[in-house]
Structure formats: structure tokens, C-alpha cells
Amino acid sequence: MDDIRVLLFFYFGEAVLLFYTGLAMFELKLSIPRLLCTAGLYSLCIWFVRGLYAMYNIPLGTHTLILVVLSILLMKFIGKVNWIFSVGAVLTGFSLILIGNWFINLIIQQINLTWEHILSSVWLHILFGYLEDTFLILLLILNKIFGLSYIKLFELE
Amino acid sequence: MxxxxxxxxxxxxxxxxxxxxxxxxxxxxxxxxxxxxxxxxxxxxxxxxxxxxxxxxxxxxxxxxxxxKDAEIALARLEESNFLISTLKAKQHDFANHLQVLYGLVERGEKRALKKYMEYISNDLKTVDRITGLKCVEVAALLCKKMALSENVVIEPVIKTDLKHLSLPPDKVISILGNLIDNAVFEAQRHEEINNVRIEISEDKEFYIFEIWNPGHIPPQLFDKIFEPGFSTKGEKGSGMGLPIVKRIIEKFGGKLELISRKGSGTTFRVYLPKKETSLPKAN
CATH class of the missing domain: 1.10.287 (Helix Hairpins)
Known part of the structure; x- marks a missing residue:
């Protein structure tokens, strides 16, 4: 299992970003208690799934698909968001995380680091985790400052 | 959407x-x-x-x-309701004219004419009351529309129920009644002596009964033929699809269609449309 500090300082924050930004693209908002509850449960899911993968020596990668499904279910049943928006919000968030992961891999290769080294250090794990969420944060900023959303982009009602 | x-x-x-x-x-x-x-x-x-x-x-x-699709049906209902409202407003204006006539007759002391005129208005009022009392707004609007638009033909509605528990969707009921009334009006226009159409709406335990009478006559050998697609007694004016569609809708929703036609007595199309199951009296 990952360090508890990673759960508290990274997984939880990423979960909040993921749900908040994803829903913001549909001009939707969860109440603070519901957002925190959903994010909290999701961060526990990440922690648990990654722990299982480590326990059974399964290489990470397929855990993403499991987490996508779990986050959609959490957003639907805990966040009480319609299926259509749950799916759209989660896929938006995860797509941005994957793009972030791509860029982080390029950076890691440049600075001669490895993921094993990063994951073995709590604070490096947290730092690079948030670096991976750069595009998610960027989209959130664009949404807040310029009102960027799917609704405005496609002139939906 | x-x-x-x-x-x-x-x-x-x-x-x-x-x-x-x-x-x-x-x-x-x-x-x-x-x-x-x-x-x-x-x-x-x-x-x-x-x-x-x-x-x-x-x-x-x-x-x-x-x-x-449900929204489209709801919009159609709204349009029918609007038409009904404007028809009733026109009726209201009509009654103002009636009052003037009544006043005139009272002034002139024409008691017999006054009584006759009041009987006529009273019957008219009852008819309007019955039509507006129908719970199926679309049928009410259809009747008002047909009564207003039929040239040279008098449509006499006799309404003995409120259609509260009609099971068919409104658009299907309109399709059935609209076709039958149009056919009846067409026959009444062709008839040399009688130019009225009677529409009676009543109910029994299980069905609502719609009877549309016209003074025309259908020979017995054509009783089955008129329900065949493409067959029409209207010549070029008819598409031959009205009655087959009516029959198909009625049978699809568990109703019945009867045709009675005798020379000199006119033609009656009697349509039985089922009530909603929840409205039927329970066995116990």
C-alpha cells in the first residue's frame, strides 16, 4: 500500500481536481460536502487498487480502467450526477491526466529519473503526481477565468 | 432534447x-x-x-x-387547447349577440319567439357545456373545429360522458374521429335533403362508444371493401386510406368497429374504445 501521506496529500487533491474540473466543463457543480465525500471515497479506491496491484505484483496500467469505472459509479451514486454527465466529466478528467502523464514521462526521461525512484519517495510521488495533473489544473483555470466549457463551445443548453 | x-x-x-x-x-x-x-x-x-x-x-x-415524441404530443395538446379557448371566446361573443336579440324580443313583447329563442340558446349552452366537460381536450377541440368549419352541414353532438378514463393516446382518438367525421360531413354535403351529422359519445361498463351518423347509404356489398386500402367512394377526392387506418388503430388498441347502413335511415359508424383498466370496477 502507498504511504498514507500520499493518500492524504495527493490522491485526495487529485480526486477533487478530477471531479470539479470534469463537472465544470458541463457547467455543473457539486456541493462541498458531496464533492469532499466523493473525492474522499475515490482517493481510498485509488489507494486500495494500487495496493492490490502491488500485493499481487501486477504492473500498473490497467488500474486506470478500473479507476475510470469506479469514479463514474461514485459520481453517479454519491455525487448524484446524471449518468451522461458523470461519464463525460470522468473521461474529460482522465484524458487530461493521461496527457499529463505523457509529458511527465518526457520530463522524467530528460532528467534521468525513473518511476521506481519517484514512487519510492513520498514527496517526489506527490510532486510528480500534481505535475501530472497540470493540464487538469490548466483547464480549471481556463474554465474559471474565461468560462471555457463544453456548453459554451458547442452552444448547448 | x-x-x-x-x-x-x-x-x-x-x-x-x-x-x-x-x-x-x-x-x-x-x-x-x-x-x-x-x-x-x-x-x-x-x-x-x-x-x-x-x-x-x-x-x-x-x-x-x-x-x-411525448413533447410533440404535449405541444399538439397545447395547440388544441388554445384552439378550444379561442372557440369558446368566440362563443362568448356570440352570446352577447343573443342577449341583444332576447332584449329586442322582450321589448317587442314577442313571447312565443322569445321562448323558442331561449330554448335554442339553452340547448346550445348545454352542448357547449358538455363539450367543454370532456376530459379529453383534444376530442373537445376536434368537435369544436369540425362544427365551426363544416360548410352547409350541421353537426349535432350528443355527449353523455366525459371520456375521463379513455385508454387510447389522444392523437389516436383524433385520427379515428377525425376520419369518421370528415367522411360523414362529406356524405351529408352530397345528400340532397338532409345535411346534418350526428355524433353521439356515450359509455358502457368497459367501453366508450362513439356513434357517427350521416344521411348517406353504403350498400351491403361494400361493407368490407370500404376498409380496404385504396378503395374510396369519394372518387378522386378520396385517398382510400382513412377507414383502413381507423380500423387498424381501433383493433390495435382492443376496440371494436360496427357499421350499420340502411337505405333511408342513414349510416352509423359505431366505435367502441376501451376504458383504462384501473377505471373498471373491481371483481370483489
């Missing part, structure tokens, strides 16, 4: 984008090296996931299409 469809399509696109990104990143991170050992299983998993999502989206699209 249209926008929800767009959001669903957007979700399908997002799904494809995510899966493509996932495969690309997995390849770069060499997690696919492991996946190659179980590649068929992973491909099946991704295909199933993708297909499941798409099927769900299609199901949502179909649900939205149904809702759109």
Missing part, C-alpha cells in the same frame, strides 16, 4: 479519445509489454468496455427520442 443528444455524442467522442490516449500512454510506459502476454484479453476488455458505453449511449438516445 437535441442538446442532450449532442452531449451523448460528445461522451462517445471523449470515450474514444480516452481509449486512444490510454493505449498510447501504455505503449510509451511499456505497460503494453506485460499486456502483450494477455493482449487478446485486454483487447476484448477494451472492446467490451467501449461497446458497453456505446450501447448505453444509444439507449439514452432512444429514451430521448421517446421523450421528444
Amino acid at each position: 437535441k442538446d442532450r443528444k449532442l452531449i451523448i455524442f460528445l461522451n462517445i467522442v471523449l470515450c474514444q479519445v480516452f481509449l486512444n490516449l490510454y493505449i498510447a500512454v501504455s505503449y510509451l510506459n511499456h505497460t503494453l509489454d506485460f499486456i502483450f502476454n494477455v493482449l487478446p484479453a485486454v483487447i476484448i476488455l477494451i472492446v467490451v468496455f467501449s461497446a458497453g458505453l456505446c450501447l448505453f449511449m444509444v439507449k439514452e438516445l432512444l429514451r430521448l427520442a421517446r421523450k421528444e
Whole structure:
């Protein structure tokens, strides 16, 4: 299992970003208690799934698909968001995380680091985790400052 | 509704984008090296996931299409209600004229004419009252429309029920009644002596009964033929589709259609439309 500090300082924050930004693209908002509850449960899911993968020596990668499904279910049943928006919000968030992961891999290769080294250090794990969420944060900023959303982009009602 | 469809399509696109990104990143991170050992299983998993999502989206699209249809029916109901309101407003104006006539007759002391005129207005009022009392607004609007627009033909509605528990959707009822009334009006216009059409709406335990009478006559050998698609007694004016459609709708919803026609007595189409099951009296 990952360090508890990673759960508290990274997984939880990423979960909040993921749900908040994803829903913001549909001009939707969860109440603070519901957002925190959903994010909290999701961060526990990440922690648990990654722990299982480590326990059974399964290489990470397929855990993403499991987490996508779990986050959609959490957003639907805990966040009480319609299926259509749950799916759209989660896929938006995860797509941005994957793009972030791509860029982080390029950076890691440049600075001669490895993921094993990063994951073995709590604070490096947290730092690079948030670096991976750069595009998610960027989209959130664009949404807040310029009102960027799917609704405005496609002139939906 | 249209926008929800767009959001669903957007979700399908997002799904494809995510899966493509996932495969690309997995390849770069060499997690696919492991996946190659179980590649068929992973491909099946991704295909199933993708297909499941798409099927769900299609199901949502179909649900939205149904809702759109319901909205169209609701809009049609609204339009019919608006027509009914404007017809009734016209009637209100009409009654102002009647009052003037009554006043004139009272002034002149024409008691007999006054009594006759009041009887006529009273019957008219009862008819309007019965029509507006119908719970199926579309039927009320249809009757008002037909009464207002039929040239040289007098439509006499006799309404003995309120159609509260009619099981058919309103658009189907309108399709049935509209066709039958149009045919009846056409026959009444052709008739040399009698130019009225009688529409009686009543009920029994299980059915609402619509009787549309016209002074025309259908020979017995044509009783089955008139329900065949393409056959019409109207010559070039008829498409021959009205009665077959009426019969099909009635049979589809568990109703009955009877035709009675005798020379000199006119023709009656009697339609039985079922009531809603919850409205029927319980066995115990």
C-alpha cells in the first residue's frame, strides 16, 4: 500500500481536481460536502487498487480502467450526477491526466529519473503526481477565468 | 432534447479519445509489454468496455427520442387547447349577440319567439357545456373545429360522458374521429335533403362508444371493401386510406368497429374504445 501521506496529500487533491474540473466543463457543480465525500471515497479506491496491484505484483496500467469505472459509479451514486454527465466529466478528467502523464514521462526521461525512484519517495510521488495533473489544473483555470466549457463551445443548453 | 443528444455524442467522442490516449500512454510506459502476454484479453476488455458505453449511449438516445415524441404530443395538446379557448371566446361573443336579440324580443313583447329563442340558446349552452366537460381536450377541440368549419352541414353532438378514463393516446382518438367525421360531413354535403351529422359519445361498463351518423347509404356489398386500402367512394377526392387506418388503430388498441347502413335511415359508424383498466370496477 502507498504511504498514507500520499493518500492524504495527493490522491485526495487529485480526486477533487478530477471531479470539479470534469463537472465544470458541463457547467455543473457539486456541493462541498458531496464533492469532499466523493473525492474522499475515490482517493481510498485509488489507494486500495494500487495496493492490490502491488500485493499481487501486477504492473500498473490497467488500474486506470478500473479507476475510470469506479469514479463514474461514485459520481453517479454519491455525487448524484446524471449518468451522461458523470461519464463525460470522468473521461474529460482522465484524458487530461493521461496527457499529463505523457509529458511527465518526457520530463522524467530528460532528467534521468525513473518511476521506481519517484514512487519510492513520498514527496517526489506527490510532486510528480500534481505535475501530472497540470493540464487538469490548466483547464480549471481556463474554465474559471474565461468560462471555457463544453456548453459554451458547442452552444448547448 | 437535441442538446442532450449532442452531449451523448460528445461522451462517445471523449470515450474514444480516452481509449486512444490510454493505449498510447501504455505503449510509451511499456505497460503494453506485460499486456502483450494477455493482449487478446485486454483487447476484448477494451472492446467490451467501449461497446458497453456505446450501447448505453444509444439507449439514452432512444429514451430521448421517446421523450421528444411525448413533447410533440404535449405541444399538439397545447395547440388544441388554445384552439378550444379561442372557440369558446368566440362563443362568448356570440352570446352577447343573443342577449341583444332576447332584449329586442322582450321589448317587442314577442313571447312565443322569445321562448323558442331561449330554448335554442339553452340547448346550445348545454352542448357547449358538455363539450367543454370532456376530459379529453383534444376530442373537445376536434368537435369544436369540425362544427365551426363544416360548410352547409350541421353537426349535432350528443355527449353523455366525459371520456375521463379513455385508454387510447389522444392523437389516436383524433385520427379515428377525425376520419369518421370528415367522411360523414362529406356524405351529408352530397345528400340532397338532409345535411346534418350526428355524433353521439356515450359509455358502457368497459367501453366508450362513439356513434357517427350521416344521411348517406353504403350498400351491403361494400361493407368490407370500404376498409380496404385504396378503395374510396369519394372518387378522386378520396385517398382510400382513412377507414383502413381507423380500423387498424381501433383493433390495435382492443376496440371494436360496427357499421350499420340502411337505405333511408342513414349510416352509423359505431366505435367502441376501451376504458383504462384501473377505471373498471373491481371483481370483489
